[in-house]
Amino acid sequence: MSQTTPTAQNKRVLSKILAMAADVFQVPESTLEPGSSPDTVGSWDSLHHLNFVLALEDGFGVQFSPEEIEQLLSIELTVALVEEKLKGNGDS
Amino acid sequence: MSHDQSKSLRTQIETFLGDGRWTEAHARLGELWRREGKPAAAGYVVFCYERMKERLPLVHCKIGLLRSMTIEPLVPILRSTSLVSGIDASIQVGQFNSYAQEILDSSSALYSFNPDIVVLAVQTRDVMPEISEGYADLSPAAVQAAIDRVVESFAAWIRAFRDHSNASLVVHNLEKPPASQGVLDAQGENGQLAAIDQANAKLRAICREHRGVYVLDYDGLVSRHGATRWHDESKWLTMRMPFAADSLLPMVSEWMKFIHPLTGTVCKILAVDLDNTLWGGVLGEDGMEGIKLGPEYPGAFYRALQRAILDLYRRGILLAVCSKNNHDEAMSALQRHPEMLLRPEHFAAFRINWQDKAQNLREIAAELNLGADAVAFLDDNPVERERVRSDMPEVKVIDVPDHVQGFAKALRDSPFFERLTLSAEDRELTRMYHERQERSTLARSSASLEDFYRSLEQEILIAPVLPETVARVAQLTQKTNQYNVTTRRYTEPQIEEFAGRPGWEVFSVRVKDRFGDNGIVGVLISRTENDLCDIDTFLLSCRVIGRRIETAMLRFAAERSKAQGARFLQGWFVPTKKNGPVRALYSSHNFKAIATKDTDATLWRLDLDAENISCPEWIRVHVTNDSHRAEQARA
Numbered sequence: 001m002s003q004t005t006p007t008a009q010n011k012r013v014l015s016k017i018l019a020m021a022a023d024v025f026q027v028p029e030s031t032l033e034p035g036s037s038p039d040t041v042g043s044w045d046s047l048h049h050l051n052f053v054l055a056l057e058d059g060f061g062v063q064f065s066p067e068e069i070e071q072l073l074s075i076e077l078t079v080a081l082v083e084e085k086l087k088g089n090g091d092s
Numbered sequence: 093m094s095h096d097q098s099k100s101l102r103t104q105i106e107t108f109l110g111d112g113r114w115t116e117a118h119a120r121l122g123e124l125w126r127r128e129g130k131p132a133a134a135g136y137v138v139f140c141y142e143r144m145k146e147r148l149p150l151v152h153c154k155i156g157l158l159r160s161m162t163i164e165p166l167v168p169i170l171r172s173t174s175l176v177s178g179i180d181a182s183i184q185v186g187q188f189n190s191y192a193q194e195i196l197d198s199s200s201a202l203y204s205f206n207p208d209i210v211v212l213a214v215q216t217r218d219v220m221p222e223i224s225e226g227y228a229d230l231s232p233a234a235v236q237a238a239i240d241r242v243v244e245s246f247a248a249w250i251r252a253f254r255d256h257s258n259a260s261l262v263v264h265n266l267e268k269p270p271a272s273q274g275v276l277d278a279q280g281e282n283g284q285l286a287a288i289d290q291a292n293a294k295l296r297a298i299c300r301e302h303r304g305v306y307v308l309d310y311d312g313l314v315s316r317h318g319a320t321r322w323h324d325e326s327k328w329l330t331m332r333m334p335f336a337a338d339s340l341l342p343m344v345s346e347w348m349k350f351i352h353p354l355t356g357t358v359c360k361i362l363a364v365d366l367d368n369t370l371w372g373g374v375l376g377e378d379g380m381e382g383i384k385l386g387p388e389y390p391g392a393f394y395r396a397l398q399r400a401i402l403d404l405y406r407r408g409i410l411l412a413v414c415s416k417n418n419h420d421e422a423m424s425a426l427q428r429h430p431e432m433l434l435r436p437e438h439f440a441a442f443r444i445n446w447q448d449k450a451q452n453l454r455e456i457a458a459e460l461n462l463g464a465d466a467v468a469f470l471d472d473n474p475v476e477r478e479r480v481r482s483d484m485p486e487v488k489v490i491d492v493p494d495h496v497q498g499f500a501k502a503l504r505d506s507p508f509f510e511r512l513t514l515s516a517e518d519r520e521l522t523r524m525y526h527e528r529q530e531r532s533t534l535a536r537s538s539a540s541l542e543d544f545y546r547s548l549e550q551e552i553l554i555a556p557v558l559p560e561t562v563a564r565v566a567q568l569t570q571k572t573n574q575y576n577v578t579t580r581r582y583t584e585p586q587i588e589e590f591a592g593r594p595g596w597e598v599f600s601v602r603v604k605d606r607f608g609d610n611g612i613v614g615v616l617i618s619r620t621e622n623d624l625c626d627i628d629t630f631l632l633s634c635r636v637i638g639r640r641i642e643t644a645m646l647r648f649a650a651e652r653s654k655a656q657g658a659r660f661l662q663g664w665f666v667p668t669k670k671n672g673p674v675r676a677l678y679s680s681h682n683f684k685a686i687a688t689k690d691t692d693a694t695l696w697r698l699d700l701d702a703e704n705i706s707c708p709e710w711i712r713v714h715v716t717n718d719s720h721r722a723e724q725a726r727a
Contacts, residue, residue: 026136050331
């Protein structure tokens with residue numbers, strides 16, 4: 001997908017992550033934005049965080065280290081880390 | 093499925109939910125889950141069902157999960173997989189690592205939850221750490237002691253569970269870690285992995301000693317999937333979550349293979365297409381010499397599929413052909429093609445014609461006296477599959493990949509064909525149906541119905557339930573939908589428990605006729621208290637409906653309760669979508685309706701002093717009153 005511009009790629013990952021987060025946290029997708037975090041999403045507790053991590057790993061075919069799992073503290077940070085991983089995998 | 097497809101499917105689901113079109117929403121959620129069955133979508137699927145599950149005819153089931161690890165992420169996946177298959181599972185997860193206390197303490201949360209099914213999900217490293225991690229330190233005697241200790245623990249847990257609960261118990265067996273001695277482990281007799289095999293063999297023996305206790309081959313599951321792919325060591329060490337993200341679904345699928353047979357949500361018929369399914373090519377165009385079937389590529393793929401279908405037949409699944417072909421040509425190929433594994437005698441019904449397949453499937457179900465929800469359908473053509481899905485949502489359409497290579501696996505992986513017990517009746521099922529076909533031929537040739545009944549030379553053997561017949565009796569309560577007055581589903585332990593209760597009696601009814609032995613096809617469960625005998629369960633397998641056996645059973649119930657001092661024989665008729673055939677049972681035998689309940693259930697009562705039930709003289713009835721005589725009569 002070399003023709004994809006970084007912005008388009010960024011948008012695609014963001015929209016996929018927003019859709020996953022809406023499913024996992026069981027909230028309407030329209031209530032989520034890049035800044036959403038455990039502080040703004042009521043159901044984002046430690047158990048849902050684990051479900052979110054598993055959904056990301058399954059959905060993007062990536063794996064997070066324990067340290068990275070602790071850093072996934074907002075949608076924005078998640079998008080950034082997933083993109084980094086996808087680049088590393090040579091998938092992007 | 094692309095993001096846009098998923099979005100549009102979800103939009104449809106929202107619309108159906110908004111409009112109260114529950115069946116359609118249910119079907120679309122099934123499609124979503126088939127295409128996008130992933131951890132993320134589970135939350136959405138469960139969320140949608142929360143809005144409509146009361147409106148759908150779902151089977152309810154309470155599942156207790158006992159565990160030594162973090163399994164919470166599996167719960168939404170288990171819920172959504174069950175829901176799209178028609179099961180509303182309430183799930184209770186036991187406290188982390190307190191499975192032993194919960195099993196041993198009869199007042200624990202596990203038992204107050206009153207589960208139907210309990211899964212004991214433990215790992216080798218939790219219950220046998222000395223073998224799992226410390227094996228290299230141990231002497232052979234210490235290894236043996238460790239095996240004995242873990243086996244004795246399992247035995248104690250299972251015994252306690254059986255004492256405190258009638259629920260079914262599914263026990264994960266022990267998975268093998270990488271051998272700590274490397275390749276050396278496989279060279280000797282007492283290696284680490286051999287020790288785990290030994291513990292698993294003993295666990296299997298313990299489970300077999302108890303009714304309703306089943307082994308889940310977790311070791312086999314992990315190795316089929318690939319142990320390194322299955323486990324996520326980092327999540328195990330940080331969160332006590334052993335599963336990698338892509339082993340969550342396979343774990344749930346394995347649980348479903350137990351949940352389906354334990355809730356009776358299984359298929360009894362597999363209807364198969366012929367062209368490009370049982371063989372490669374189109375018979376009408378390529379001719380019998382031209383179709384592809386045999387030990388070499390490409391015929392080998394079709395042979396492998398026929399083998400998988402034959403395996404299901406051996407498991408007691410009825411087979412039927414549902415195909416658009418010329419009838420005689422197709423029958424001749426089934427009979428004469430040298431490489432065919434499936435022959436006409438393996439099939440209980442044929443619809444080889446140019447009719448609509450949904451119509452054919454309806455006829456097949458009717459011919460075999462089963463509901464459409466007992467039918468599974470295998471066809472290579474996606475158009476036919478979609479046609480059947482949309483016209484008959486209750487049929488289980490096997491979801492197959494584009495290439496026949498994946499068909500056999502799709503069949504073998506389907507939870508709808510799983511069985512936890514295999515009775516003699518199951519093995520002989522198709523033969524019994526063939527005999528039944530001869531009977532109906534006879535019915536057409538007999539001048540009157542009465543002559544026909546007479547010519548059957550029916551013999552009925554009524555006997556109290558025995559240890560060898562408990563499984564069949566429980567199975568009948570779980571599987572019989574049509575001729576069943578109360579449709580109460582019981583497990584084997586419950587049947588055993590009823591048989592031991594004062595005033596309660598459980599009888600099995602076996603039917604023979606001149607065409608053969610139908611095996612145990614009826615169940616009668618009654619409770620007598622003072623002058624009242626109450627029929628808890630009265631059912632007959634659809635194989636023998638319409639032969640006046642019910643009259644013989646009711647007469648037996650009347651005489652038996654009279655002898656025990658009862659003055660009234662009574663029973664509820666609880667209507668369901670399927671039990672229309674038994675609606676008139678009580679009224680046609682002079683019972684009077686005396687009460688109704690809000691669910692349209694009616695209580696029928698017979699005054700034993702005033703009324704008699706007469707049984708036609710052409711049915712011979714044998715009653716055995718104790719186990720010993722029942723044994724003799726059987727022999």
